[in-house]
Amino acid sequence: MSTATEDKHSAALDAAESGATQHVTFRLRIRRFNPEQAAEPVWVDYELSMDPKEKLLDALHKVKWEIDGTLTFRRSCAHGICGSDAMRINGKNRLACKTLIKDVLGKPKNGVYKPITVEPIKGLTVLKDLVVDMDPFFQAFRDVMPFLVAKGNEPTRERKQSIEDRARFDDTTKCILCAACTSSCPVFWNDGQYFGPAAIVNAHRFIFDSRDDAGEQRLEILNEKDGVWRCRTTFNCTDACPRGIQVTQAIQEVKRALITRRI
Incomplete structure (x- = not known):
């Protein structure tokens, strides 16, 4: 009672x-x-x-x-x-x-x-x-070139994009760099050199942007020993994300792009 x-x-x-x-x-x-x-x-x-x-x-x-x-x-x-x-x-x-x-x-x-x-x-x-000291986290973010790289002459009008092309990376635009995903990752706990989920998510956002011309360069950065292959697919990052980003899926898509070299 x-x-x-x-x-x-x-x-x-x-x-x-x-x-x-x-x-x-x-x-x-x-x-x-x-x-x-x-x-x-x-x-x-x-x-x-x-x-x-x-x-x-x-x-x-x-x-x-x-x-x-x-x-x-x-x-x-x-x-x-x-x-x-x-x-x-x-x-x-x-x-x-x-x-x-x-x-x-x-x-x-x-x-x-x-x-x-x-x-x-x-x-x-x-x-x-x-x-906590966020410098290593933000350094990994900067290392993946989280900005649009477009070659050629400056356009005379905005770079347009189809709804389908925009939807390709829509989920990973939601990242607020809180580090919840990266600091939930056992690999990151044991080795702070790993780029971590947040950096990979932000690389994904530009790798799959049809307006960007530096996708291959970012893939090479993430192909290094501290890059995307360190992920062990524990789904901690997806569970921890307060924005509901499918972090593990984004990491797998980057891995697949590295293997097929198709963005």
Whole structure:
């Protein structure tokens, strides 16, 4: 039989689903790291009372603004566009601004919820708390030439493209460079030299663009030892993408283009 406390928490979640406002109390367990104070990270718990329909980013703001101003994390638009607040929430890569508290809270046991865990994305050096060094990630992005290369004279009008040609690479235009896919990849965890899914996705976007003339050059870049052949097809990247990009499929299409040399 449910206890009164469990009924109260269940009612709170039911209220969240229905649109009513009712707070629940839970713990936010954050992996904290300050290199100026300690050599190893530590887990710190914060007790919060919030509307479960709020975003996890709101919970982080509450900790920083009301409890501990030293907490450090990245965020900008708060609407899933900038990609700056990617982090591991309950062990999975997510955007804090797109994750509702109620979706990661789980069911209470004896009236108590398990803590929601938050830690930095893996595979990149942690600078402080939830902030990682993104330089290697962006270097891989730059290395695949993520821009249109068109030869010949400057056109007198826009370069037109058919609907079918545009659809060929439509999915990979959605990337917001949050690094959620790359930092979910076991190969990248073990070897930071691997280009990673995000770089390959952004190469795909231009390799299959009918207006571009540098597809072969990009394929050669991705044919190197740290390129596309390092992918082990675990689908972690596809599962982690907050934009729903079929990352693994894009990687396989690049592999196929390398084998057939048909773009």
